[in-house]
Amino acid sequence: MMTADRLTELARAFFAETGFVGHQVESFNYFLKDGIQKVVREVDAIEPLVFPPGYDSYKLKFGKVRILPPVVREADGSSSMLYPMEARIRQLTYSVPLQIEIIPEGNGNRNESIWTEIGSLPLMVRSERCLLTGLSNEELVEVGEDPYDPGGYFIINGTERVLMTIEDLLPNVPLVERVKSGTADEAARIFSEVPGFRVPHLFERRKDGIIYVSWARVPRIPVVVVLKAMGLKSDQQIVAAITEDPDFMEDLMVNLEVLDEVQTQEDALDYIGKNVKVGQGVEYRISRAKYLIAKYLLPHIGREESDHPTKLLYLGMVAEKLLKLHYGKHPADDKDHYGNKRLKLAGELMEQLFRAAFKTLANDMQYSFERVVKRGHEPSPATIVRSQLLTSRIESAMATGYWIGGRTGVAQHLQRLNYFDTLSHLRRVMSPLASSQPHFEARELHPTQWGKLCVAETPEGSNIGLRKNMALLAKASSKWDEEQASKEVKRALRAAKTAVRTKEASA
Known part of the structure; x- marks a missing residue:
């Protein structure tokens, strides 16, 4: 007792x-x-x-x-x-x-x-x-x-x-919420943080069904345009990057209509460049768009072009989370929940x-x-x-x-x-x-x-x-080394995959 x-x-x-x-x-x-x-x-x-x-x-x-x-x-x-x-x-x-x-x-x-x-x-x-x-x-x-x-x-x-x-709010994690006023119905906020600076990102599903993303000094850009600018060529690839849920296909078709005037990757980069550097030449606009995507779009994932595939997955995940929130398949995140702090x-x-x-x-x-x-x-x-x-x-x-x-x-x-x-x-x-x-x-x-x-x-x-x-018996954990934590997670995933294969082989 x-x-x-x-x-x-x-x-x-x-x-x-x-x-x-x-x-x-x-x-x-x-x-x-x-x-x-x-x-x-x-x-x-x-x-x-x-x-x-x-x-x-x-x-x-x-x-x-x-x-x-x-x-x-x-x-x-x-x-x-x-x-x-x-x-x-x-x-x-x-x-x-x-x-x-x-x-x-x-x-x-x-x-x-x-x-x-x-x-x-x-x-x-x-x-x-x-x-x-x-x-x-x-x-x-x-x-x-x-x-x-x-x-x-x-x-x-x-x-x-x-x-x-x-x-502070949890960095590098999208928190979705319903918007009570304005032109958007749902929004997701991400504070992408790397040592030295932090870039706020805002994803919005507006009342017309189109999903936009803005970051750094880049104003609202349709997310399908960003996906195309990062190398996805066909509509099928863009849809697959976001979701395979048939309930969302009608919304995706509405988003893909934006690409009627954006046929190639260069067109998508120029579309972004026009919104950032109005009045500049085409080559400069394209190079500037590439720079903003590589360096300031989700910098916590990486800041090189080789990191684009991972960024594509992340963008698709956030867009799908907004669609799930709209259709009631995912609850709104509670910003005041201490797990999100x-x-x-x-x-x-x-x-x-x-x-x-x-x-x-x-x-x-x-x-x-x-x-x-x-x-x-x-x-x-x-x-x-x-x-x-x-x-x-x-x-x-x-x-x-x-x-x-x-x-x-x-x-x-x-x-x-x-x-x-x-x-x-x-x-x-x-x-x-x-x-x-x-x-x-x-x-x-x-x-x-x-x-x-x-x-x-x-x-x-x-x-x-x-x-x-802080409560008297509360203890704050010290900061982890992110690289070491990433290695530990990858090691655990490899071990889990090996265990599954071994189990399947023995069966």
């Missing part, structure tokens, strides 16, 4: 293992371990347009990243270990220096690599690189820290700042910020390199790095709360009214919806929030239901 004492014992064991802010610390640790290096691999190298004397090709390739312990550098040039309490008292930023390996490659030959500092990164208190991690209660008291302080926040210019957990924790938010700051630094390095080369010199990689650029970009965002994508209030001053207020602030979940709008359904308590979010803790006023808190 589960007694009150047993429940208390279990709760204490949970908090001893996970802590109140374990999800934030674990997310930030993932960023330190894998996120920083992943961003560096995305940028990969600087390829200047001007080469040093004696070179026909030249680039600076980025290698490994090294994270040093948190230190404070004094005016006389000396340095010492920096603890959080000293950072608070002296109004410093508790941060770690970052060093990167730069490998010059000229005429295809690799030169000796050079390690150089690229800036400082604010460090989360009690994360794996924090000097407080692993200290006993007595040692924490000696360095001026509260043994019961949970950590999970940053110190920027002496001020404690906490990154809010951001609630994802939480962006501190690690993912820091990865977004570091990606933008590092790309700015790389562009600045390329500019500095080319400027020195034009004077007839071959610059050393260490001399073209302005480390303060990356540091100031990151610290400014964390000090003001203005984040990538125009979000505000992401970083906030940590509340210290009492211990419970601090814990509440560290576990807060923010919705991206504007508090000035009604959003009645989003504010309501949803059954799927049970056990994940506190059913009672939300402020009164305009933020009610939009500012929430």
Whole structure:
């Protein structure tokens, strides 16, 4: 029988293992371990347009990243270990220096690599690189820290700042809904997300039965035109890509009437190009349409022409889902269902910020390199790095709360009214919806929030239901490596197919 004492014992064991802010610390640790290096691999190298004397090709390739312990550098040039309490008292930023390996490659030959500092990164208190991690209660008291302080926040210019957990819709998955007003009856929204940017897509089945798709700066285009522009030649291929259900054939015939003026793939590409670049030449319109389809249409699937077959399947699946919704064969998706939400924790938010700051630094390095080369010199990689650029970009965002994508209030001053207020602030979940709008359904308590979010803790006023808190026994899972997850799924599918064949052969 589960007694009150047993429940208390279990709760204490949970908090001893996970802590109140374990999800934030674990997310930030993932960023330190894998996120920083992943961003560096995305940028990969600087390829200047001007080469040093004696070179026909030249680039600076980025290698490994090294994270040093948190230190404070004094005016006389000396340095010492920096603890959080000293950072608070002296109004410093508790941060770690970052060093990167730069490998010059000229005429295809690799030169000796050079390690150089690229800036400082604010460090989360009690994360794996924090000097407080692993200290006993007595040692924490000696360095001026509260043994019961949970950590999970940053110190920027002496001020404690906490990154809010951001609630967002599930990316890369179509969510269909019925439209109550306007020219469309049903719609599907997809936020196609890849590291660095996210492209919203809108599929609409309008009152005339034609299904349209719009993405990036491409206005409404009939989906059959997009399918033809991606290589499907005949009407039979287009119909097969969408559905084989005979109940939908009449709707598909209506959609295929759009192709009366679009006979070839080039016609379809020109149709898209005319809607994007009005007044341009045919060749430019076609090349622009190819670029928009390859790079910005469902980028999470891929950004090369070789990815078109998979994109065709995906487009057909979304179109069929809209038809099923129209005929009552598929229910409308509930956007407020917590299975259709994802939480962006501190690690993912820091990865977004570091990606933008590092790309700015790389562009600045390329500019500095080319400027020195034009004077007839071959610059050393260490001399073209302005480390303060990356540091100031990151610290400014964390000090003001203005984040990538125009979000505000992401970083906030940590509340210290009492211990419970601090814990509440560290576990807060923010919705991206504007508090000035009604959003009645989003504010309501949803059954799927049970056990994940506190059913009672939300402020009164305009933020009610939009500012929430994680339940005490809720734990957010860390981010998976998508490539590894994809490999695991494919491996499981292959194993399942092998098992089916073996069973059929034995029968």
